[in-house]
Amino acid sequence: MDTxxxxxxxxxxxxxxxxxxxxxxxxxQTVLTEIDVILPAAGDIATSFGAKLDASAGRLAVxxxxxxxxxxxxxxxxxxxxxxxxxxxxxxxxxxxxxxGLFGRDFDLEGDRLLVGRPxxxxxxxxxxxxxxFDAATGQQLAVYEQQLPAPQSEAEFGVxxxxxxxxxxxxxxxxxxxxxxxxxxxxITTGIQTGRVVGPRNAIEKINFGSPxxxxxxxxxxxxxxxxxxxxxxxxxxxVNSTGTIGIETTFSFGRNAIGFNSAFVVSGDLALASxxxxxxxxxxxxxxxxxxxxxxxxxxxxxxxxxxxxxxxxGKDLAIDDRFAMVxxxxxxxxxxxxxAFVYDTDTGRRLAELRSTDGFDRIVDIEVDGxxxxxxxxxxxxxxxxxxxxxxxxxxxxxPADVNGDGLLSPADFTAWxxxxxxxxxxxxxxxxxxxxPADFTAWxxxxxxxxxG
Numbered sequence: 001m002d003t004x005x006x007x008x009x010x011x012x013x014x015x016x017x018x019x020x021x022x023x024x025x026x027x028x029q030t031v032l033t034e035i036d037v038i039l040p041a042a043g044d045i046a047t048s049f050g051a052k053l054d055a056s057a058g059r060l061a062v063x064x065x066x067x068x069x070x071x072x073x074x075x076x077x078x079x080x081x082x083x084x085x086x087x088x089x090x091x092x093x094x095x096x097x098x099x100x101g102l103f104g105r106d107f108d109l110e111g112d113r114l115l116v117g118r119p120x121x122x123x124x125x126x127x128x129x130x131x132x133x134f135d136a137a138t139g140q141q142l143a144v145y146e147q148q149l150p151a152p153q154s155e156a157e158f159g160v161x162x163x164x165x166x167x168x169x170x171x172x173x174x175x176x177x178x179x180x181x182x183x184x185x186x187x188x189i190t191t192g193i194q195t196g197r198v199v200g201p202r203n204a205i206e207k208i209n210f211g212s213p214x215x216x217x218x219x220x221x222x223x224x225x226x227x228x229x230x231x232x233x234x235x236x237x238x239x240x241v242n243s244t245g246t247i248g249i250e251t252t253f254s255f256g257r258n259a260i261g262f263n264s265a266f267v268v269s270g271d272l273a274l275a276s277x278x279x280x281x282x283x284x285x286x287x288x289x290x291x292x293x294x295x296x297x298x299x300x301x302x303x304x305x306x307x308x309x310x311x312x313x314x315x316x317g318k319d320l321a322i323d324d325r326f327a328m329v330x331x332x333x334x335x336x337x338x339x340x341x342x343a344f345v346y347d348t349d350t351g352r353r354l355a356e357l358r359s360t361d362g363f364d365r366i367v368d369i370e371v372d373g374x375x376x377x378x379x380x381x382x383x384x385x386x387x388x389x390x391x392x393x394x395x396x397x398x399x400x401x402x403p404a405d406v407n408g409d410g411l412l413s414p415a416d417f418t419a420w421x422x423x424x425x426x427x428x429x430x431x432x433x434x435x436x437x438x439x440x441p442a443d444f445t446a447w448x449x450x451x452x453x454x455x456x457g
Contacts, residue, residue: 101122115133125154131159170184217267340364
């Protein structure tokens, strides 16, 4: 294959045509408002509705609670993502336990399978926990699992975190060994047999502590379990774990600066991971925060996003979501702040910020976010702590994308030509202006056309 190095002198006439208009507005960052609102059912506790969301294959799973029973009986409601009609309302069988046992504290929806944790279920012991497997297509409960290695322990909270890895259920417990050390448990869902257990060390800051609410997120990449952990003063780790008890450093990201809190939020889709850090002095914000887009196949950080100086007093990256095309990052106001929370949408190919999601009804505290194709879901609350909650639905297909604005500053100017040359010579995604999947001189023609057309804006 031939390699081209772009020489702008060869395109002098075309450039002159392109820049005649000077600088023009390419497009404002798209501000999207909700196309639909999902409300809790009559009798449900509005303050807990949507505390957890997950979406897959056109379905949306939403955590909820029924106010008719003392303390609330946990439930997970499965909706059709496109129509927002209720498909199933899932409750644990047997009910039992201490109130709801936090059924729906965490769950993982993968295609037709839905794995739901119930960490405070009083099974063999108080708060020993249980995990339930459902058929998301039919709503049928397929199995219930309790910890087998060792036998269930009091306050183990088995099911505090759950993830599906093919035919394997991976389940975190707060206590899995002596001294209250957290554990990660592996169960074959075809046989119901626990095949392995990994016990984490005590130090949750430097290493894994699987049950700690301050330590990890769990995700699956290429059949491997990834546990995000704090890496001390200079890095954050993704550690790969398997049922034989092997814990290995999958990759370590060193920034040459303090990064305590890296991977405080962490999600995976395909080869891409999205991870946030809580402390990054180089960001120029207080409290400083950053979100990183990571290519897991190459172990490279491919992009870094920040809130911008206008939002330095707010928490950026508290909640994350990612799909093949879009990444979502929340910006949460400080406890005493008056600005509404918001969520930003990014293009995973180019790294550009494409849109901002807002609520139109005064419910402006973001609780959780999820994305599935062109649909985004966002749980919002009326106030900081105790107000009612609802799930807002957004159509990301409404986003206006302007490839000619190569540097992403919202303007079409000669600076975009310079940015395109750099993209061409680096073979970066922004070079591909005609969308043919290649980076060739034909993309320059496409850029000129897009520049002169103004991208519809």
